[in-house]
Amino acid sequence: MDERGAPRVARFKAYYTELEQGRTYAWCRCGLSRSQPYCDGRHRGTDFKPVRYRADTRGEEVLFCGCKHTKTPPFCDGSHNNLLSDYPEDDPGSEANRRVPEVTPAEDARSVLNGGGYVFSTDRARKARRGALRYCTVIGPEHGSIHQSQFHFETGSGDPTVIAFGERDVVLFMTEGDAEVTISGRTFAAQTRSGVYVAPGEAFSVAGRNGGATVRFLASACPRAAGPEWPDRMPDNFDATKPERVVPLDPAQRQGMASRYFQMLVDGSVGSKVVTQFIGHIPLSKAEPHRHLYEEALIILTGAGCMWTENLKARVGAGDVVFLPRKQLHSLEATSPEGMLVVGTIYPGDNPAINY
Numbered sequence: 001m002d003e004r005g006a007p008r009v010a011r012f013k014a015y016y017t018e019l020e021q022g023r024t025y026a027w028c029r030c031g032l033s034r035s036q037p038y039c040d041g042r043h044r045g046t047d048f049k050p051v052r053y054r055a056d057t058r059g060e061e062v063l064f065c066g067c068k069h070t071k072t073p074p075f076c077d078g079s080h081n082n083l084l085s086d087y088p089e090d091d092p093g094s095e096a097n098r099r100v101p102e103v104t105p106a107e108d109a110r111s112v113l114n115g116g117g118y119v120f121s122t123d124r125a126r127k128a129r130r131g132a133l134r135y136c137t138v139i140g141p142e143h144g145s146i147h148q149s150q151f152h153f154e155t156g157s158g159d160p161t162v163i164a165f166g167e168r169d170v171v172l173f174m175t176e177g178d179a180e181v182t183i184s185g186r187t188f189a190a191q192t193r194s195g196v197y198v199a200p201g202e203a204f205s206v207a208g209r210n211g212g213a214t215v216r217f218l219a220s221a222c223p224r225a226a227g228p229e230w231p232d233r234m235p236d237n238f239d240a241t242k243p244e245r246v247v248p249l250d251p252a253q254r255q256g257m258a259s260r261y262f263q264m265l266v267d268g269s270v271g272s273k274v275v276t277q278f279i280g281h282i283p284l285s286k287a288e289p290h291r292h293l294y295e296e297a298l299i300i301l302t303g304a305g306c307m308w309t310e311n312l313k314a315r316v317g318a319g320d321v322v323f324l325p326r327k328q329l330h331s332l333e334a335t336s337p338e339g340m341l342v343v344g345t346i347y348p349g350d351n352p353a354i355n356y
Contacts, residue, residue, distance in 0.1 A: 007031040007069065008069060009069075010037070010067070012067055012088065013080060015036065015065075016293075018095065019055035020055060023055050025038065025055065025074075027050055028043070028050060030046050030061065036066065051073045052339045053207030058163075059354070061181050065080075067079060067216070076145070082283040087259050088287070091286070091333055092286045100311055100312065101311075102315065104314070105124055109121045111140060112331075113307065115325055116144035117323055118143070118275040119307055120321045121321050122320070122321065130158060131158060132160060134154045135151055135152060137151055138297070141224055141226060143323070144232035145325075146322065147224060148297065148345065149222075149226075150218055150219075150220045151219050151221075152299050152321075153216070153217050154215070155214060157212045160233050161205060162204070162233065164202070164229040165198075165207065166201070168200075168225060169195060169197075169221075170204070170222075171196070171216050171277045172195065172196035172197075173195055173196075173203075173217060174192055174193075174217050179207060180206070180207050180245070181196050181203045181206050183198055183203075184234065185234060188246045193301070195265030195266040196245055196266070197242070197245050202237060202296060218321070222347040223347075227254040245270055247266060254351075260333045261280060264278050265343075273350075275346070275347040275348070276351070276352065277346075278344050279348075281342075282340045286331055286333035287317070287332055289331040290329065290330070292326065292346070292356075293326060295323075295346070296344055297323055297325040298321065299343040299344075299345075300318055300319065302336060302343060303317075304317045304318075305333045306333040307331075311332075
């Protein structure tokens with residue numbers, strides 16, 4: 001412990017653990033144990049006591065807190081990110097990193113990385129047509145996704161096309177153009193860089209607000225879908241228990257994460273309990289390699305950089321989307337002096353600050 005009576009930091013990352021069903025684990029709260037993340041009795045004589053957790057679910061995977069400052073003991077809540085003034089970084093110029101080969105986009109607009117991850121170029125992709133829409137699959141089961149899918153859409157002139165994804169949570173992000181988004185009969189104004197939530201069973205359409213101007217957006221459907229559905233008409237089944245659906249970019253809502261920051265867009269505050277969308281800024285840097293327990297899709301809005309995995313890397317720029325499977329080791333590097341602005345969709349998960 002330090003002189004303020006705070007727990008000792010065992011390490012600035014969580015401990016990934018696969019639990020045994022029926023077993024009770026005693027998580028070290030004081031940080032003094034030599035058997036991290038578990039208690040070995042060294043808390044005796046302090047004000048700290050271990051936290052016990054019983055594993056009742058078969059095959060449960062957890063991240064036990066390593067910094068001991070979590071507000072959700074015994075699990076990591078991302079608090080370790082704010083115990084340091086700088087986000088943990090890696091040196092892109094190290095001898096090992098200089099030997100990492102760069103992959104380039106194939107004919108399907110994907111630069112394939114380790115573990116099934118990839119960078120997808122929406123500009124290079126071939127797009128199908130449906131009424132006033134042009135669209136393509138960004139993430140789907142045919143490309144290795146297990147949990148989420150994502151589709152790129154561009155509106156054109158003409159009547160808005162009705163889109164649905166069945167009994168799934170759907171999250172939209174408006175990348176270009178101010179729009180009118182109609183969700184099962186209820187219409188909302190959505191500016192560029194807004195997140196939009198569509199509840200399971202609802203349908204939606206998107207149209208430009210300024211005389212039919214082009215609007216571009218991405219739609220994430222969770223759990224994954226093979227493709228969109230095309231209802232003949234807009235249903236009238238808006239879930240009024242979730243009245244607020246559009247979340248705009250708002251600097252006042254930023255949350256600090258060491259030298260970085262992010263804002264939650266779509267989360268439980270608008271009714272989404274299983275899929276989360278956030279927007280964040282990455283300064284000129286290369287993050288320390290890390291993993292997540294959720295699938296993640298990252299949309300690059302501004303700036304340029306490089307996505308690294310174990311022994312491959314691919315360039316990224318505005319308009320690209322990065323797909324990362326669960327537990328895939330990765331590191332996103334921003335090479336632009338002004339950094340990068342990115343939007344992330346995580347599923348299943350509710351906290352983009354948690355990593356290991």
